[in-house]
Structure formats: structure tokens, C-alpha cells
């Protein structure tokens with residue numbers, strides 16, 4: 237039967253499967269995928285050899301967990317070796333499992349540290365990804381007739397062309413403006429095309445709130461947006477950020493989603509800004525999610541409230557299938573049922589294992605610092621940088637934070653504010669930072685991923 241706009245689910249069968257049903261479906265697909273990975277990637281073959289196994293030996297989830305983890309560093313290294321040896325980065329030593337004439341799209345990481353990591357997709361992978369994007373967008377209420385403007389970087393990233401294709405596949409209208417051309421251009425196209433929904437990073441969204449009046453003569457609350465999807469970096473799960481964005485965008489739904497994610501996808505059910513229950517894991521039929529202890533890399537049980545480093549295994553994937561692939565994102569799992577009827581787990585992104593700082597034995601995530609700082613808006617602008625003399629995680633106290641005071645705040649106010657903030661930080665984050673105050677708008681705004689940490693290595 238054809239899909240109706242009133243349908244609640246994009247794919248009712250998968251979205252309401254019981255935990256046992258989904259696990260059985262995953263395991264069936266997993267067995268085929270492991271054989272495929274073994275036969276088409278020397279790196280994956282070596283993983284089985286390290287464990288003294290063949291894919292046929294994987295008869296239980298326990299067997300599966302004996303396969304060694306794959307990391308981004310290995311993907312990058314094999315990609316570079318392939319280029320040196322063969323003149324292209326898709327050789328059999330990498331995790332790319334198909335010949336070059338099967339690859340129809342390349343995505344990449346931002347490559348802020350060295351060469352970007354490449355992801356090769358076949359038409360099969362693109363088709364799956366389109367379905368997964370549409371499923372997620374449908375879930376939050378996007379339907380044909382809605383225009384969805386992309387205010388994310390368009391080039392090479394999963395929030396660019398892949399998202400455009402996913403929006404189109406859902407039947408909605410993609411407006412692929414991109415943030416690369418600057419804030420004014422995004423705002424001009426909002427004025428011209430009147431989108432219903434906006435994809436952007438949380439920090440770019442906050443910047444739009446700040447600049448809208450100045451750039452186009454009206455407030456962001458007057459743009460008529462019904463949804464704002466802040467993706468690409470943590471923020472939409474932060475209650476303070478949600479409240480600021482919901483108010484600033486005139487009551488738009490603030491809805492957390494994964495930006496691209498290949499076959500790892502999630503979206504938050506519509507909730508008021510004061511509530512955040514995490515994102516539904518919407519792609520369990522194409523991705524196995526595991527939680528690992530970041531130090532020992534042993535599995536952590538996926539029980540309600542569990543926190544660990546995520547590892548992904550893609551299913552029915554051809555190009556660069558991830559196999560027990562971990563790259564440092566820490567998730568918290570929730571198994572509490574949701575009123576919407578979707579089964580399966582929900583998750584929150586807690587931070588990145590490699591962003592964690594240790595100050596006098598206390599584990600501190602930049603996101604926790606942001607959360608605390610945002611409670612003081614508008615006396616602070618909300619923009620700040622954590623300054624480290626050398627890369628973490630160990631920090632010699634005090635932790636230095638360069639922070640903008642709010643418009644109209646002056647000397648005496650700053651002293652009082654600092655005192656209040658110190659008290660709050662001591663109570664909630666359990667550290668005593670040293671604040672370095674700077675004027676509003678003196679910290680550069682970034683349209684791509686905003687780095688909360690700046691390393692000021694002494695020469």
C-alpha cells in the first residue's frame with residue numbers, strides 16, 4: 237500500500253520490532269556481512285586471524301565480540317599505504333570492500349588532523365542511507381511539501397549531499413544552501429525560500445540568533461521555522477541550548493538528530509525544549525551498536541543508563557562497511573519505552589573519549605563546561621574556549637577558560653559574575669577554573685564543527 241502523509245511510521249515493521257526480533261534480524265545479516273568483510277578486506281581478514289577465527293566460527297554474539305576492534309587510525313593508515321602502493325586509497329588492504337567501478341560516492345571526515353578519512357559508497361549503500369534518512373525525517377514530522385534548508389557544510393560531509401538525497405527520498409524538498417557561503421547567505425535563502433526546517437550546527441544556530449537582526453533586519457523568531465535540527469556537534473541534548481534555540485527561533489521544535497552517520501542514525505522524538513530523553517536509534521536493521529569500556533575495550537552491557545564508547549558494525553553494506561569500528565564517541569543508553577511506540581533503545585551522546593580532561597583527578601567533559609556556562613546567558617554570550625598548554629587529558633590546574641562577557645556587562649558586574657560562576661562550577665563540575673574575560677564577539681564563530689578546546693602549545 238502506498239505511504240500516506242498521515243502514516244506515523246516510515247517503516248512500521250522495522251520501527252516496532254521487539255528486541256528479540258531485531259536481534260535475530262541483525263544476526264542473520266551479520267553472518268553474511270562478516271563473510272563478505274573477510275573475503276574483501278585484508279584488514280578485516282587480519283582481525284579474524286588475530287582472534288584465530290573464520291567468519292563461520294561466529295555462531296553467537298559472544299563469538300562476535302571476540303573479533304578485535306577496528307579504529308579510525310587503522311582506516312587512515314591503510315588508506316595512505318594503498319595510495320603509496322597502488323596510486324589510489326581503495327586497495328584491498330583498506331576497509332573498502334569493492335572495486336573502484338562500484339563506488340558512486342565518496343564522503344569524508346573533516347580531516348582537521350591530517351588526511352581526511354574516506355568513505356566509499358556503492359549504489360546499494362546510497363539506497364540504504366536514503367531510506368534511513370527518510371525514516372528519521374518522517375519520524376519528526378517532515379512530509380512532502382516541507383522545505384528543509386541545509387545550513388551545514390555541504391562539501392564531502394554526510395550532512396551535505398547525502399542528507400540532500402535523503403530529504404529528497406522522503407518526498408520533502410531539499411534546499412541545499414550550505415553554511416560554507418556564510419551566515420548572510422543562509423539567512424538570505426531563508427528569506428527567499430521560506431523553509432519549514434533548518435539543519436545547522438548548534439553553534440551556528442546560536443550565531444544566527446545573535447546576527448539575524450543585524451544581517452537581514454528581522455529577528456530569528458520571525459523566520460517562520462517550524463523545526464530546527466541542531467546536528468554535527470553536541471548541543472541539542474543540552475537543555476540550556478534547547479531553551480535558547482526554541483525561544484530564539486520563535487517556538488520551533490528543537491530536535492536532536494545524527495547529521496549523516498552512514499548507517500548509524502538517530503533522531504529525538506518531538507519533545508519540549510525543557511525535556512531531553514535522547515535519540516531513538518533508528519537504524520538497528522543496518523547497524524549493530526555496542527558499548528565498550530574506553531580503556532579495556534571490553535563490552536559493557538546495554539542496560540538502561542549504561543555509558544561507554546560506541547562501536548558500530550554495518551549490515552548489508554558494501555563500500556566501506558564498519559566492523560566493530562570505534563572512534564571515541566561516548567554514548568549513554570536508555571531502554572525506557574517511548575510513548576511514540578517505537579521500540580529499540582535510545583541514546584545520548586555524552587562526549588568524546590579523547591575530549592575528556594582530567595583536572596585534579598576529576599573527569600571533565602567540555603560539554604559539561606558548556607552546559608554550566610550557558611546557564612549564565614545573557615550575562616555571558618555563551619561563547620568560550622578551553623585553553624590547554626598541551627594536549628589532554630591531564631590538565632595542570634587551574635583549567636583556563638577564555639569566555640565572552642555579555643553585552644553591557646562591565647568591570648564590577650564581571651567580578652560578581654565570576655564569583656557566582658566559580659561557586660556553580662565547584663558544585664556541579666567540581667573544578668575551579670580560571671576565567672579569562674574577553675569582549676562579546678571576540679571569539680571567532682565557526683560554521684563547521686566548533687572546537688571547544690584550544691591548545692596553546694608554548695613555543
Ligand SMILES: [Zn+2]
Pocket residue numbers: 505516574575576577578
Ligand atoms: Zn519516541
